[in-house]
Structures are given as C-alpha cells and as structure tokens.
Amino acid sequence: MKPLLEIEDLKVTFDTRHGAVTALDSVSLSVNAGETLGVVGESGCGKSITALSVMGLVPSPPGRVAGGAIRLLGEDLTKATDARMRALRGAEMAMIFQEPMTSLNPVFTIGAQIAEAIMLHQDIGADGAMKAAVELLDRVGIPSAKARARDYPHQLSGGMRQRVMIAMAVSCQPKLLIADEPTTALDVTVQAQIFDLLNEIQRDFGAAIMLITHDMGAIAEMADRVAVMYAGRVIETGTADNVLDNPRHPYTRGLIDCIPNIAKTEGELREIPGVVPPLHLLGAGCAFAARCDSADARCLREKPALRDHGAHPAACHAVEEGRI
Numbered sequence: 048m049k050p051l052l053e054i055e056d057l058k059v060t061f062d063t064r065h066g067a068v069t070a071l072d073s074v075s076l077s078v079n080a081g082e083t084l085g086v087v088g089e090s091g092c093g094k095s096i097t098a099l100s101v102m103g104l105v106p107s108p109p110g111r112v113a114g115g116a117i118r119l120l121g122e123d124l125t126k127a128t129d130a131r132m133r134a135l136r137g138a139e140m141a142m143i144f145q146e147p148m149t150s151l152n153p154v155f156t157i158g159a160q161i162a163e164a165i166m167l168h169q170d171i172g173a174d175g176a177m178k179a180a181v182e183l184l185d186r187v188g189i190p191s192a193k194a195r196a197r198d199y200p201h202q203l204s205g206g207m208r209q210r211v212m213i214a215m216a217v218s219c220q221p222k223l224l225i226a227d228e229p230t231t232a233l234d235v236t237v238q239a240q241i242f243d244l245l246n247e248i249q250r251d252f253g254a255a256i257m258l259i260t261h262d263m264g265a266i267a268e269m270a271d272r273v274a275v276m277y278a279g280r281v282i283e284t285g286t287a288d289n290v291l292d293n294p295r296h297p298y299t300r301g302l303i304d305c306i307p308n309i310a311k312t313e314g315e316l317r318e319i320p321g322v323v324p325p326l327h328l329l330g331a332g333c334a335f336a337a338r339c340d341s342a343d344a345r346c347l348r349e350k351p352a353l354r355d356h357g358a359h360p361a362a363c364h365a366v367e368e369g370r371i
C-alpha cells in the first residue's frame with residue numbers, strides 16, 4: 048500500500064543575512080494511513096519547517112522549497128497552486144500548533160470559528176454548521192459544549208483551547224493531522240489528557256497523525272514509527288519500538304537518555320551537552336560530530352547518509368563502521 052504522505056528528498060532554504068541557508072536537507076519520510084509518525088529532535092532541527100512545508104505554509108520569502116517532493120495521496124504538493132493548497136488544508140490535512148491562542152481569533156466565539164471552518168469546506172448552512180460545531184466540542188471533551196460554544200478563546204484554559212483546536216482540525220475529517228508540539232504549553236496532567244484525546248480521535252476518525260515533539264517520552268507513548276531529526280536532516284528512522292529499544296545514532300541515544308526516569312537519574316534531568324549548530328555554520332561533516340563521543344576525522348569531513356545497516360536506517364559513520 049502506498050503511504051498517505053510521502054516526503055522525498057525535501058530541501059528547504061532560507062535567505063538570511065548570512066546568505067542562503069539550508070533548513071531541510073534531503074528530508075525523506077512517510078506517513079501511512081491511520082498511523083502515528085513521531086518526528087522528534089531538539090529545538091531548531093527542522094520539525095516545524097517540515098510540517099509547514101507539507102501544509103504549504105513556509106514563509107516565502109525568505110523560505111523556499113528548493114527541491115524534492117511532498118506527495119499527499121500521490122499528488123505533489125510542491126507543485127500545487129495556492130488555491131489547491133487552500134482547498135486541501137482543512138479538508139484533507141490539518142495542523143494544530145503549540146500555542147492555540149495564536150491560531151484562534153480572539154474576537155470570535157469558539158463555536159463561530161469551528162462553524163466557519165466547517166462551512167469553508169462543506170456545503171452546509173450556518174445553523175447546521177453551528178450544530179456540528181457543538182457536537183465536535185462535546186466530542187473533544189468540552190463540558191456544557193452548547194454553552195461553551197458562545198465563549199471567546201480567552202475565557203478557556205490552555206488545555207480547553209487545545210481541545211478547541213483539535214475540534215477545528217478534525218471538523219472536516221482530514222486524512223492527515225499534523226500536531227506540532229500540541230502539549231508543550233500545558234501542564235503534565237493536561238498533556239496526558241490531550242494525548243488520550245488524539246488517540247481517541249485517531250481511532251474514531253481514522254486520521255493519520257504526524258506528531259512533532261522534542262520529547263522522546265511522548266514518542267514512546269504515542270508513535271507507531273519515528274523519524275529523528277538533527278540540523279535539518281533525518282538521522283534515524285524506524286518503528287518506535289525498534290528505535291527506542293535499539294537506538295543506533297548517538298544523538299537518538301542521547302535523546303532517550305533524556306527521558307525523565309527517576310530511578311536512573313536520581314531526580315536529575317539529563318540533557319545532551321552542547322547545542323544544535325546554527326544553519327549558516329553547518330560544515331561538510333556530520334552536524335552532530337562536535338557533540339558526539341564517537342566522532343572521528345571522517346565524521347568531521349563527510350556527511351553520513353541515512354542507510355540501512357542491517358537494522359533500521361541511521362545516518363552515522365560510527366554505526367556503519369561497526370565502531371558503536
């Protein structure tokens with residue numbers, strides 16, 4: 048079966064004061080119908096730009112899709128017109144963002160905003176759309192949905208606003224739901240509730256989910272498969288079980304070591320030393336080399352390709368050479 052979404056060799060550049068920089072470099076990944084793909088990596092690795100590329104929302108200028116293809120059900124979105132992308136957004140694919148307040152309009156009630164989204168893509172009158180909006184609010188766990196539909200965004204808690212965003216995103220039953228750090232702004236118990244809701248929504252609506260997170264713990268909870276990103280590249284990919292149980296790339300190992308585990312760290316939160324290099328300073332070698340205990344001269348010289356070395360694919364010379 049063909050994947051629902053297939054990103055192939057995607058390259059995205061930005062014009063900056065340092066010249067053109069490559070934010071996504073040969074990114075390839077796929078999402079199958081009905082599954083959850085986790086996309087994980089630290090801040091600045093290119094997770095959001097990958098999502099925005101799929102939605103056709105990369106700010107341009109300064110951004111530009113400079114190569115590759117993004118196929119949704121076989122249709123290359125990099126070649127789609129703006130009108131076609133508007134028709135696909137909301138209907139076939141939808142995105143929820145980290146901070147729902149920035150995507151909700153403060154001057155309209157939440158019921159009106161969901162109804163509006165429904166009317167944009169469906170042949171349905173205002174009364175029918177409002178009724179559908181209330182049903183959706185109820186479905187995503189908003190208590191007294193009919194009354195709350197008349198609330199404005201600021202009258203809701205962060206968790207409730209994220210539920211509203213999810214209701215809006217699934218209002219037209221998209222085949223692909225992209226969730227970009229949907230719980231980062233929420234406290235831990237609310238995070239768990241939102242993940243539960245996403246799982247339910249997936250089961251009931253059959254949507255595939257691309258879940259973007261910097262948190263390997265969330266991947267372990269939610270994802271069927273995972274793509275680990277570093278400095279604009281996918282550096283390891285496989286089933287969530289394989290990647291979590293048998294991580295191959297040192298960066299993936301580092302992310303897994305950062306999953307809070309009281310027994311292991313004795314309450315201390317671990318992190319990978321160092322930071323993701325800025326895009327204009329990326330050299331010829333592996334972008335992770337400066338932070339990697341296993342790096343040698345070849346790693347500094349030559350970018351490792353994403354290759355299947357017997358197990359799932361990883362982009363690492365040390366793995367390829369059997370040094371780790």
Ligand SMILES: Nc1ncnc2c1ncn2[C@@H]1O[C@H](COP(=O)(O)OP(=O)(O)OP(=O)(O)O)[C@@H](O)[C@H]1O
Pocket residue numbers: 061062063070088089090091092093094095096097106109110261325326
């Ligand atoms: N408008 C822009 N102009 C120049 N560079 C940009 C622009 N938007 C993003 N970038 C660069 O693209 C890279 C990837 O950014 P992206 O937002 O995808 O990271 P991310 O993985 O989503 O990080 P975070 O976890 O912080 O959300 C970063 O290095 C960022 O600086």
Ligand SMILES: [Mg+2]
Pocket residue numbers: 094095096227
């Ligand atoms: Mg982001």
